Amino acid sequence: MTYGEIVRAQFAKHMGAVVALWVLLALFLLATYAPVLAFDVPFWTSLEGAPASPWLRSLFDPRVFPLDVDVFFNWLMATLPLLWALARFARGRLRSRLLLCWLLLQFGGFLVLSEVRADWRQEYRDWPTAVHEAKATAAWPPIVHHPSSGLSQFSLSRPLSDGTLLQGGEAPPRELWPYYLLGADHLGNDVFTRLLYGTRISLTIGILAVAIYVTIGIILGALAGYFGGWWDDFLMFVTQVVMTIPALFLILFILAVVDKPTIYHIMLVIGGLGWPGVMRLVRGEFLRQREIDYVNAARALGLGNRRIMFRHIVPNTMAPVLVAATFGVAGAILLESTLSFIGLGDPAAPSWGRVLQGGFESGKLGRHLVWSSGTAIFLTVLILNMIGEGLRDALDPKLRR
Amino acid sequence: MRAYVFRRLLLMIPTLFGISLLNFGIINLAPAPRSSSVSEAGEFDRSSSIEANEGEFIFRRTFNLDKPTFFNARYGLEPGEILWLLATPLRPWEAPKTRRANQGLLDDYGRVVVPHLLAAGDAMVDADSAEALALRRDYEGRWRRARPGWLRSDQVAGLEPPPEEAPPFDAAVRARLLQLALDRLANNAPRRPEVVYGKGMTREIAAYNAEVQEERIVLRSIYMDAKSSPADKLARWKDWKAGREAEWSYSFGDKVEMLFLHTRFAKFWKSLLTFDLGTSFLHRRPVWDLILERLHISLTLSFGALLLAYAIAVPIGILSAVTHNSWADRIVSVKLFALYSLPTMFLGVLLREYLSVDADLFPVSGYESPDYGSLTVVEQFGDNLWHLALPLVTLTVGSLALYSRYMKSGLIEIIRSDFVRTARSKGLSEFVVVMKHAVRNGLIPIITLLGASLPVLIGGSVVVEKIFGIDGMGKLGLEAVVKRDYAIIMGLNMIAAVLTMVGVFLADLFYAVVDPRISYR
Numbered sequence: 001m002t003y004g005e006i007v008r009a010q011f012a013k014h015m016g017a018v019v020a021l022w023v024l025l026a027l028f029l030l031a032t033y034a035p036v037l038a039f040d041v042p043f044w045t046s047l048e049g050a051p052a053s054p055w056l057r058s059l060f061d062p063r064v065f066p067l068d069v070d071v072f073f074n075w076l077m078a079t080l081p082l083l084w085a086l087a088r089f090a091r092g093r094l095r096s097r098l099l100l101c102w103l104l105l106q107f108g109g110f111l112v113l114s115e116v117r118a119d120w121r122q123e124y125r126d127w128p129t130a131v132h133e134a135k136a137t138a139a140w141p142p143i144v145h146h147p148s149s150g151l152s153q154f155s156l157s158r159p160l161s162d163g164t165l166l167q168g169g170e171a172p173p174r175e176l177w178p179y180y181l182l183g184a185d186h187l188g189n190d191v192f193t194r195l196l197y198g199t200r201i202s203l204t205i206g207i208l209a210v211a212i213y214v215t216i217g218i219i220l221g222a223l224a225g226y227f228g229g230w231w232d233d234f235l236m237f238v239t240q241v242v243m244t245i246p247a248l249f250l251i252l253f254i255l256a257v258v259d260k261p262t263i264y265h266i267m268l269v270i271g272g273l274g275w276p277g278v279m280r281l282v283r284g285e286f287l288r289q290r291e292i293d294y295v296n297a298a299r300a301l302g303l304g305n306r307r308i309m310f311r312h313i314v315p316n317t318m319a320p321v322l323v324a325a326t327f328g329v330a331g332a333i334l335l336e337s338t339l340s341f342i343g344l345g346d347p348a349a350p351s352w353g354r355v356l357q358g359g360f361e362s363g364k365l366g367r368h369l370v371w372s373s374g375t376a377i378f379l380t381v382l383i384l385n386m387i388g389e390g391l392r393d394a395l396d397p398k399l400r401r
Numbered sequence: 402m403r404a405y406v407f408r409r410l411l412l413m414i415p416t417l418f419g420i421s422l423l424n425f426g427i428i429n430l431a432p433a434p435r436s437s438s439v440s441e442a443g444e445f446d447r448s449s450s451i452e453a454n455e456g457e458f459i460f461r462r463t464f465n466l467d468k469p470t471f472f473n474a475r476y477g478l479e480p481g482e483i484l485w486l487l488a489t490p491l492r493p494w495e496a497p498k499t500r501r502a503n504q505g506l507l508d509d510y511g512r513v514v515v516p517h518l519l520a521a522g523d524a525m526v527d528a529d530s531a532e533a534l535a536l537r538r539d540y541e542g543r544w545r546r547a548r549p550g551w552l553r554s555d556q557v558a559g560l561e562p563p564p565e566e567a568p569p570f571d572a573a574v575r576a577r578l579l580q581l582a583l584d585r586l587a588n589n590a591p592r593r594p595e596v597v598y599g600k601g602m603t604r605e606i607a608a609y610n611a612e613v614q615e616e617r618i619v620l621r622s623i624y625m626d627a628k629s630s631p632a633d634k635l636a637r638w639k640d641w642k643a644g645r646e647a648e649w650s651y652s653f654g655d656k657v658e659m660l661f662l663h664t665r666f667a668k669f670w671k672s673l674l675t676f677d678l679g680t681s682f683l684h685r686r687p688v689w690d691l692i693l694e695r696l697h698i699s700l701t702l703s704f705g706a707l708l709l710a711y712a713i714a715v716p717i718g719i720l721s722a723v724t725h726n727s728w729a730d731r732i733v734s735v736k737l738f739a740l741y742s743l744p745t746m747f748l749g750v751l752l753r754e755y756l757s758v759d760a761d762l763f764p765v766s767g768y769e770s771p772d773y774g775s776l777t778v779v780e781q782f783g784d785n786l787w788h789l790a791l792p793l794v795t796l797t798v799g800s801l802a803l804y805s806r807y808m809k810s811g812l813i814e815i816i817r818s819d820f821v822r823t824a825r826s827k828g829l830s831e832f833v834v835v836m837k838h839a840v841r842n843g844l845i846p847i848i849t850l851l852g853a854s855l856p857v858l859i860g861g862s863v864v865v866e867k868i869f870g871i872d873g874m875g876k877l878g879l880e881a882v883v884k885r886d887y888a889i890i891m892g893l894n895m896i897a898a899v900l901t902m903v904g905v906f907l908a909d910l911f912y913a914v915v916d917p918r919i920s921y922r
Contacts, residue, residue: 241419243853244905246897248860249878253424253890256882257431334744341746342867342879353746360750360868367754374747382742389738 010394017390020383027380031199032076035059038143038193041127045138054127055141060117063124064146066348069204069263070197071117072110079106143181143190147197147350150188157184183368186358189350191369195376198352202380205267205336206329212271214325217278218317222309224279225286232283239276247273248338255344263346266339270332278324285317319395326388330381337377352377402913409909413902420898424891425669428464431887463679463888465668467509473663475513476651481539483507483517484524487581488540491574494551494563507585515590516649518582519642522635525579528570541567579631586638587624591617598680598687678892683884688892691877696896698768698873701789702865703858706796707851714801714847718808719840725813734809741802745861749795749868756791763791766870792865799861800854804847812843841915848912852905859897 001009012018030037041058051057058064059074079102086098131138157180182191224235254269255261289295290313298308339345340353341360352373359369461467469475489495489503507514524533544567551563568574594610623637642649651659661667672679678688717737721730757763764770770784815821816839824834863875870876874893881889 237415237419241416241423244416244856244898244901245420245423245894246856246860246901248863249890249894249897250423252863252878252882253427253887253894256885256887256890257427330742337744338746338864342864344882356746356750360746364754364758370747370750370754374744374750377744378742378747381744382739385738385742 007394011390014390014393016386020386020390023379023383024387027199027383028203030196031203032073032080034193034196034200035074035077035141037141038145038147038190038196039141040144040146040149042131042138042140045127045131045136047131047134047136047138054125057120057122060113060120062117062121067201067263068110068114069200069349071114072204073200075109075113076106079109143193145180145190145193147194148187148189150184150190157188182372185355185369186362186366191355191372194350194355195352195372197350198355198373198376199380201263201349201351202333202336202377205263205270206333206384209267209270209274209332209336210325210328212267213274213328214278214321216271217275218282218314218321220275221279221282221317222286222314225283226290226305226309226313228287235279236283239279242273243276247335251335251339252344255339261344261346263349263351266336266346270335274328274332278321278328281320281324282314282317285320286313289313289316323388323392323395326384326391330384330388333384334377334381405913406910409906413906416902417899421669421673421895424894425666428887428891429470429665460682460887463682465665467511468663468665468668470665472661473659475510475663476656476659478510478514478517479539480517480520481536481543483510483514484521484536484540484578485543487518487521487585488578490581491577492563494561495547496551507589511589512592513649515586515642518586518589519635519639522579522582522586522638525570525575525582526632526635528575537570576631579635583624583631583634583638587620590638591620598685673895678895679888681881681886681889683881683886683889688888691889692874692892692896695873695877698871699859699862699866699875700900701785702792702796702862702871702873703855705789705793706800706858706861707854709793709797710800710804711847713797714804715808715840715844717801718805718812718843718847719835721805722809722812722816722843723835725809734806737802737805740798741806743798745795745799746864746868748798749792749865752791752795753868764788768871768873788871792869792871795865795868796858796861800858803854804850807847807850808843811846812839815839815842845912845916848908848915851908851911855901855904855908856897859900 035055039055039058041054041064043055044053059077060071065071065074082105083099083102086095086102090098127138128144180190180192182195185191185194220235220239224232250273251269255265258265295308295313298312303312336345337351337353337356340349340351341357343357345351345354355369355373356377359366359371359373362369486503486507489500492500495503520532521536524530524536527533528537544563545565548563548565570578592613594613595606597606619641623634623641626634626637629637671677676689678692680686681688681691684691717733721733724730753765757765764787768785768788769781770776770788773781773784776784816835821834821839824838825831829838862873863879865871866873866875867879874896878890878893881887881893
């Protein structure tokens with residue numbers, strides 16, 4: 001059995017972790033295909049003067065989706081089936097080459113689209129009302145809501161109500177504007193839609209922030225552990241300093257200095273402060289590995305330091321880093337929603353923490369918001385922690401059963 | 402042991418230095434509002450001078466933003482540069498940003514530039530003197546050097562490009578520049594009275610302020626004198642300056658002092674070493690006082706939560722290690738695992754909504770009741786406890802799960818180890834084996850956690866204080882972030898870092914006490 005197969009077999013013994021992995025996959029698919037599930041623009045309509053597919057036209061409209069994160073996921077809707085196909089049908093060399101092509105397609109497409117789409121701004125159009133008034137037919141997504149253009153007369157509607165009970169405002173026709181599945185938030189947005197699109201934000205921030213700090217941690221840990229001496233002393237001192245400062249206070253400081261925090265700032269701040277843990281892990285592994293024969297063999301072959309560090313030793317230190325990263329994504333998601341909760345998030349992003357904040361500040365009327373958004377955060381963090389747990393046990397040779 | 406304690410204490414100094422360096426770096430990145438005595442077009446505007454904008458003045462003074470960052474060579478300013486800055490309103494072709502920066506720079510120079518301003522004024526009165534000609538040549542040189550930059554960067558449609566040569570200083574221009582120099586003198590020459598925000602007024606400060614006020618009256622009378630011509634006014638300024646020539650002649654010692662000590666960096670360090678955290682412009686009070694008033698609340702919260710977490714986690718850990726793999730253990734483990742993932746704010750909001758608002762078991766917000774002052778000491782303690790119960794529970798839950806998991810996994814390994822088997826084979830009761838032999842060793846891993854969990858707890862109090870409306874350090878910081886009061890945020894950062902350092906230090910000492918294998922040399 002190869003190492004990968006052993007780990008996979010060990011992981012499969014962890015029922016909870018396997019289930020959690022599937023749930024995470026489902027969550028990711030839901031986040032990616034959110035516009036198919038919940039969007040206030042029809043796939044197709046017989047309305048006169050409407051484009052062939054208003055839905056398609058709106059996907060990259062900066063007025064409808066102001067955040068670049070949404071562009072990434074909307075583009076992913078098109079490219080994800082390709083990824084599935086190549087994972088299913090291609091094997092060996094071909095697969096890795098195609099994978100590279102796919103990555104180029106996804107990220108290149110994202111970059112091009114986010115540049116080009118500035119010109120694709122359309123007039124705002126209230127499609128449900130327009131279609132209804134013209135008595136046209138249209139094919140709608142199952143949930144006809146947008147994450148952040150709610151109507152104030154529906155604010156704080158209870159779950160499963162049609163939104164008219166609270167404020168007595170005039171409700172749009174039932175067939176076009178169906179129930180609020182989880183109620184509406186303090187701005188009148190459908191909470192389910194908001195949480196759905198919030199998944200994109202949370203997963204992106206979690207994964208990218210951890211990617212940033214794992215990269216920093218691996219590089220610094222490798223330098224400290226491989227060279228030792230002066231490097232080690234200095235880097236350990238810096239680590240000590242960063243670990244001593246309560247992260248939340250430092251984040252407060254940094255966000256006060258930043259003019260208008262966006263999700264990129266939050267990612268950078270979380271990523272820039274989280275590395276000490278990974279750094280210490282990698283450093284410890286390096287201290288142990290650099291004395292082992294294979295490193296001496298590599299050195300005897302005349303390989304350069306950089307090649308030995310990153311091609312030979314780093315792959316051997318990846319197991320604990322992978323576990324730390326999984327727990328780290330959970331931590332980053334938690335931290336991001338905490339920041340949004342205390343009012344320091346990106347005001348443009350439909351983050352889970354902001355829904356929770358809205359619910360908290362609306363008092364008794366906002367309890368459905370607290371429950372729904374809190375549960376979303378809790379479950380996501382829980383499944384990530386479960387996966388981390390399963391990975392740790394699977395990667396730990398001591399616990400092999 | 403004593404040597405170890407000493408070394409650890411010494412090590413705190415560089416750590417603190419590193420932390421403050423980080424803080425200094427961030428504060429230097431802060432969008433420093435330029436002094437608003439300069440209007441949008443770069444014209445000098447006396448009506449909105451620094452006095453009119455107290456908050457900004459406090460901000461700039463607290464962080465010495467009017468001084469250079471590392472080296473201050475302002476004893477050697479060139480008269481030509483001052484004239485160039487002074488004549489900014491005559492160069493409408495410069496970018497508004499540059500013009501504002503020029504005027505801001507003059508503001509920052511303050512009293513240092515008085516001789517240069519007088520020299521510039523002189524040159525405007527007597528245009529044929531050698532100094533005036535030298536200044537004029539310098540100005541033309543600067544013009545020629547600045548122009549290509551403008552042509553490259555600021556060619557906005559509709560704007561006239563600047564002429565190739567600086568226009569001659571005719572009588573009108575000279576009068577304008579003289580007036581600008583006089584305005585500048587009136588702004589830069591007077592010292593500002595020391596304002597004590599919440600601090601005690603000492604006799605020295607009072608004497609200094611009286612002197613400053615007297616001087617301001619004299620200077621104001623020169624500036625406001627409507628009868629005399631600008632040239633006469635300039636002469637009166639020179640008379641005033643002649644009486645205090647010493648202030649602008651720098652000895653070598655003065656220069657060295659100015660170069661290294663009158664800088665942002667040096668002042669930052671001076672205030673740190675004297676435990677001066679600056680003045681909050683939001684509260685108009687020293688940051689120290691603001692923090693000290695709230696420190697005990699936040700400390701009670703975080704240390705209370707810590708103690709509570711340990712007090713509950715250790716027994717749970719022991720029980721589930723002893724009953725490892727039984728049904729009870731599995732259920733407890735799953736529950737703890739779920740608790741570990743529970744977001745603090747979710748739990749806090751739920752507890753507050755259902756136990757305080759609905760069931761009315763606990764107060765909805767605050768740290769003490771309105772009639773706190775009239776209670777006896779015991780009642781006061783009870784009152785605080787009643788108010789802090791839910792926040793404490795909220796803070797405890799997250800760390801509780803972590804600790805008991807550590808306790809359990811550590812203890813399981815120890816129970817399997819040889820010395821425990823030996824103890825059992827001696828015929829000791831299971832209770833004695835676990836409690837006396839195993840648990841003491843099992844405590845070691847969770848004591849190492851103590852150091853790492855302190856920053857988390859101190860940070861966590863921000864959320865809890867927001868939810869439960871407690872006016873502690875976290876709430877102070879949050880308010881400061883929204884209103885951009887950097888002094889408070891930086892002060893909080895430093896205090897929190899020091900608290901964490903002390904906590905980690907104590908944890909390490911405790912570690913040595915519990916584990917005799919660890920010897921500190």
